[in-house]
Amino acid sequence: MFVEGKIKSYITDRGFGFISIAGETKDLFFHIRDLPNKNVEPKIGEQLKFQIVEDNGKLKAEHIIRLDLKPDTLRYSDAQASTRLSRNASPRFNERSRKGLVFTVLGCVVIAILAMSVYQKYQHYRQTQHLKTQQLMEQQAHIVDQQRKALGDLPDRVLSKQAEQRLNLPDSSSFNNNVVPATRSSVAQVSAQFKCDGRQHCSQMGSYEEAVFFLRNCPSTKMDGDNDGIPCEDQFGRH
Template sequence: MFQEGKVKTYHADRGFGFIQIEGEKKDLFFHIKDFPNKNIPPEVGEALKFRIVEENGKLKADHIVRLDIQYQQANSNVIGQYDDLPVQASSRYGTTKTSMTSKIITIVGLIVIVILLGLIYNKYQTYKAQKQQQVEQLMSQQQKIVAEQRAAVGELKNVGLSEQGKKNLEKSTNAPITAASPTSTSVSSPYRCDGRQHCSQMNSRAEAEWFVRNCSDNKMDGDRDGIPCENDSRW
């Protein structure tokens, strides 16, 4: 059966003490290992409830219940319920703070992305403008070269067909050859004397024949029969 008593002495360095039992002359031995909570040392005068057992031929206290500690723990539990409220509030504040930080990071990330896209777009526009400028410069250079070539060639005299060439051309085309005035030829013809001299530079036999008739200093009618590029396999 359980009995009650109070701590009379306790030697913390050795971990044992004695319990004073009311109505008993001899104090009862106890050891700290038999206490339910060893982290809180016994105090002199603390009320205990225990059983008396025999160990190694000596009586000692066992199954010790700390009556004063139980009362204190009960009060602590009640107080602890109110202590949780600030903690919960703090937890909610921490959650709100974390959410706000995440939003700020997201906004900053979006701003950075927009800035990068703007830089890329501006760089693309600059590159496009540079390419357009290069194309315009190239076209201008080509036009200048063509103008210089035309100026160097000058106005070339038209070369007429020989009598034998006219006869051969009449046989191939079945049409009489009539001399055309330089003015009418230059107006109605799609071709122009531009300094080309060889058959390989011609696009068609008709173009070669026009060059032979109208442009001097060409090398497409070697036998002077009025039929140019006779050996050209393209036509």
């Protein structure tokens, strides 16, 4: 059952007041949370319509209707409340947006740094491999030059075989199974470019032609264990 009354008193700081009811000697308690449109502050003498309910053994007003407020006033108060709420929320929203932007920028910077580091390591690896290749080529060329000075003007093919053995590289003949063994005439032509210098063993020979020359022309050689006239068979694959 609804009854009517007027606001007799209201304490703004504490959010509650009392309603006087005609014919009643005792005022009725009400709280601001039970009023619709709480954004419009209650005024002394404002007409209310409400129900009387019991709360923790005490009577209070509930389901309050504010009779003196016009619909336009209610809509305006709601709009003001929404504006204040959006203004209050805006700084927090902007702060979250700024934080999100900062984290995004930091993430991009970290990714860029990592990508640059990986690229630099890859470039360093390529430069290192290129440098090693150049050093190997220079070392082989240096060995060839030393052999030319020590043995005279020899064919490049012979010198390259000697250089491969000094560098522990595989003999180029191992990559071609169709190489035809040198004939006696070719051995004779090449042998004119060798000279006896005291070497006796196969490990000291740079080519098969050189071994043949030492076996036939130099004393005390130890390169033909089975005395078949073919020196250094295992070393040069002459079986």
